[in-house]
Amino acid sequence: MDALEKVFEQIDQSWDDEVKFLQQLGRFPSTLGNETATQRFLANKFREMSLETDEFIPDVKKLSSLPGFSAPEWSYDGRPIVVGKLPTKGPKQGKSLILQGHIDVVSPEPMRLWDYDPWGSTIEGDRMYGRGLCDMKSGVAAMIYAVKAIQDAGIELGADVLLETVYEEECTGNGALATLQRGYVADGGLIPEPFGPTALKAQVGVIWMRVRVTGAGSHVNIANQSVNAIEKSYILIDALKKYREYINYTKPKHEAFKDVDHPLNVNIGIIKSGDWASTVPADCMFEVRIGLYPDQDPQEIKDEVKAWLLEAAAQDPWLKEVQPEITFYGFHAHGVNLEENLEVYSYLDAAHHKVYDSEMKYLATTATTDVRFYNLFYNIPMTCYGPTGGDMHGANEWVDLTSVREVTKVYAAFILDWCGIRK
Ligand SMILES: [Zn+2]
Incomplete structure (x- = not known):
């Protein structure tokens, strides 16, 4: 044997x-x-x-x-x-x-x-x-x-x-x-x-991002005068969905992923806000995982997505003044x-x-x-x-x-x- x-x-x-x-x-x-x-x-x-x-x-x-x-x-x-x-x-x-x-x-x-x-x-x-x-x-x-x-x-x-x-x-x-x-x-x-x-x-490479949105909370009876942080977060989440389309379908695909339909997933993995159905939430936090290609630098992608979100924020009268806080932690991973x-x-x-x-x-x-x-x-x-x-x-x-x-x-x-x- x-x-x-x-x-x-x-x-x-x-x-x-x-x-x-x-x-x-x-x-x-x-x-x-x-x-x-x-x-x-x-x-x-x-x-x-x-x-x-x-x-x-x-x-x-x-x-x-x-x-x-x-x-x-x-x-x-x-x-x-x-x-x-x-x-x-x-x-x-x-x-x-x-x-x-x-x-x-x-x-x-x-x-x-x-x-x-x-x-x-x-x-x-x-x-x-x-x-x-x-x-x-x-x-x-x-x-x-x-x-x-x-x-x-x-x-x-x-x-x-x-x-x-x-x-x-x-x-x-x-x-x-x-x-x-x-x-x-x-x-x-x-x-x-x-x-x-x-x-x-x-x-792919991966980065993690955290976004904090501040609103103006209040009792729901004056909700029309306050700013709901959950609703304001939608604006940024919608912008992220557009970013996802952009990086997968507008930007050229990396050669190694040419047979993959949607290589760069952008995932809203966590969202936290609110503690009472009758209170307008004053803050909302969500966390996102973003994919990147092997030849991209994670830092460049962090800068790119941050700029993308701030541009979307600038279109909204409230978010333009009270800008979302965008930070990064965890994965700072290069693709290979x-x-x-x-x-x-x-x-x-x-x-x-x-x-x-x-x-x-x-x-x-x-x-x-x-x-x-x-x-x-x-x-x-x-x-x-x-x-x-x-x-x-x-x-x-x-x-x-x-x-x-x-x-x-x-x-x-x-x-x-x-x-x-x-x-
Ligand atoms: Zn594993």
Whole structure:
């Protein structure tokens, strides 16, 4: 039996274990700021696997000077990033590798739309349901069990492998940036985002914006003399819808997204105002996520959208005088158009063919991932490839378990080839 067959056999043998591990991962409600228990659980797993395990707290001061940093509005105290290193024994014979996955998940609200407990990891047929199981705890389980299978098969790799679990992929990317700041680099990498057995070739950039509109509140009996901040916000929201049309259909499309109908989503994600049906609200706040193309600078897009909104405000007698307050926080993310001959692609393609008969597809995504830091600022070729699932960020998120098993094998084949087997 050759090394690959041995490893595949290990993956099949430990499959029930991998499913149980994924269920456990899915039961942690690891939303923003609540990742610690998950990270401790993973650090223990890495120690069990005899990996050199590092748990560390990101240093915002040091991060803030690095390219790609996004300003958070919260603290990193007590929230570890976890890295487990499987060091090669002896001089390097292959290429070193980063396998990185995020364990932060978005809120499952509104809960009433779920048919399953979002933290229950319910299995039904070939699917496992729960928040974050698709995006992307299944990928995290797969990357860990691929490495574990190689260890259990008694194979020594020719170069180091780093298993990294991070957070804030969904809002800043600072978890990934913190691993790089701490010195964890390698010759290449893979992020098991759930794009299916499909390699990422391009992704948009993302910025987050907050708009505060001030009105003139009062009792509703003189509502005609007051200014309703919710109604004034409509003017700016309408302007944003026009901006969305403009950036998608008037401005030229980026080459990498030419087959995507609407690459740059502009999403009003939060709106907050008012506390009484009979009071005219004096303020309204809404937050927006805005996509941008790989060759655009997030700062330029911030300036552009701000100017767009202020111009719309200038058309309204009230907003012209009481200007909306426009600020930015969270995502300050560049888009990425990966090189066509990225070194990891040929290895991934070969590994893909050891499991699938079909060709490996490529994806230009209208979302962002952590690969941007590695490729843009650290010269580490990195792509995404992962399990198949659906309803990410929505109710009844699920992952296809067969796909998890298959991509575990693809990762294992990739690792053996990329890192090499020690002779
Ligand atoms: Zn994700």
